[in-house]
Amino acid sequence: MKNKIHFIVNPIAGKGKNKLPVALVEAYFPKENYEVFIKETEFIGHATALTELSIKEGAQIIVACGGDGTINEVACCLVNTQVILGILPMGSGNGLASNLKIPKNLKKALSIIKKQNAIEIDTASINGEPFFSNAGIGFDAHVISDFEENTTRQLFSYVKSTFRTLKKYNYKNVVELNYNGITERLSPFLLFISNSNEMGYKMSLTPRASLQDGLLDVIIVPKLSTFKLFLFAVLFLFKKHHWLKEVRFQQVKNLEIKSLDDSILKIQRDGESILQKHSNIIIEILPNSLNICVKKV
Numbered sequence: 001m002k003n004k005i006h007f008i009v010n011p012i013a014g015k016g017k018n019k020l021p022v023a024l025v026e027a028y029f030p031k032e033n034y035e036v037f038i039k040e041t042e043f044i045g046h047a048t049a050l051t052e053l054s055i056k057e058g059a060q061i062i063v064a065c066g067g068d069g070t071i072n073e074v075a076c077c078l079v080n081t082q083v084i085l086g087i088l089p090m091g092s093g094n095g096l097a098s099n100l101k102i103p104k105n106l107k108k109a110l111s112i113i114k115k116q117n118a119i120e121i122d123t124a125s126i127n128g129e130p131f132f133s134n135a136g137i138g139f140d141a142h143v144i145s146d147f148e149e150n151t152t153r154q155l156f157s158y159v160k161s162t163f164r165t166l167k168k169y170n171y172k173n174v175v176e177l178n179y180n181g182i183t184e185r186l187s188p189f190l191l192f193i194s195n196s197n198e199m200g201y202k203m204s205l206t207p208r209a210s211l212q213d214g215l216l217d218v219i220i221v222p223k224l225s226t227f228k229l230f231l232f233a234v235l236f237l238f239k240k241h242h243w244l245k246e247v248r249f250q251q252v253k254n255l256e257i258k259s260l261d262d263s264i265l266k267i268q269r270d271g272e273s274i275l276q277k278h279s280n281i282i283i284e285i286l287p288n289s290l291n292i293c294v295k296k297v
């Protein structure tokens with residue numbers, strides 16, 4: 001029986017000119033042995049609908065061609081199934097692909113998928129909705145929300161959004177955190193939860209996070225003075241933000257975040273803003289819940 005491999009391409013991810021040439025894909029997956037489908041997304045959320053269809057069509061491997069947002073939309077259908085996720089990194093940051101050492105070079109990434117060396121990785125959920133790289137409710141969520149108003153999805157747009165957000169960021173949300181039997185209250189600058197050790201562009205807030213340890217790495221940074229904020233930014237660029245005494249790391253299996261004034265918190269999930277209806281947020285790890293193609297070591 002032929003191997004069924006479906007490719008879901010997000011044309012607007014990254015530089016926004018993504019195409020997957022049929023001839024190239026067929027060179028790696030010849031028609032005699034493989035049944036290949038290439039589908040293009042047309043709107044936000046479309047990758048999920050296309051993936052659901054591909055599962056019904058019997059695809060054994062479904063390849064997300066885009067960045068972390070596209071991976072999220074595809075992989076959310078594959079959690080706790082036997083269907084294997086492949087990745088062709090075509091996004092801006094490509095955090096998860098980079099953590100898994102999947103190269104941006106199309107041919108190299110295709111040959112990884114062809115080898116079908118699948119491993120199981122952890123996934124996580126935020127109020128029941130899966131995420132794979134990271135989620136956050138602090139400064140990062142505000143940057144993402146600003147970034148989504150840009151027309152281009154590139155590093156420079158992230159930098160512009162970061163400066164714009166710095167100017168207007170206020171600490172109006174007071175939250176209560178419950179994790180590992182600890183309860184604490186704070187007005188967070190950062191409350192960032194990572195499954196993967198990379199946010200994209202080779203940058204990391206949680207360098208010790210692992211996709212296979214059954215734990216989520218949380219970085220907690222309370223309200224900072226302007227001077228400390230500047231120091232944090234500089235140290236972060238040199239991967240030394242842990243030097244700041246206000247920066248704390250925790251490893252958790254689950255985490256509850258309650259907004260104490262019942263306001264709705266801004267959230268980012270895998271680099272996309274999500275609409276949140278509740279002031280209570282439950283974040284959980286789902287160990288070994290996704291099969292994914294990686295390079296053989």
Ligand SMILES: Nc1ncnc2c1ncn2[C@@H]1O[C@H](COP(=O)(O)OP(=O)(O)OP(=O)(O)O)[C@@H](O)[C@H]1O
Pocket residue numbers: 010011012013014015041042043044045046066067068069070071073090091092093094095153200270271272
């Ligand atoms: N045809 C389309 N038009 C507009 N938006 C789309 C289309 N197809 C997919 N999208 C949306 O594009 C968004 C961005 O995708 P993705 O995150 O993969 O790229 P990126 O932001 O450039 O990469 P990264 O997250 O790695 O930085 C996703 O939210 C997805 O829903």
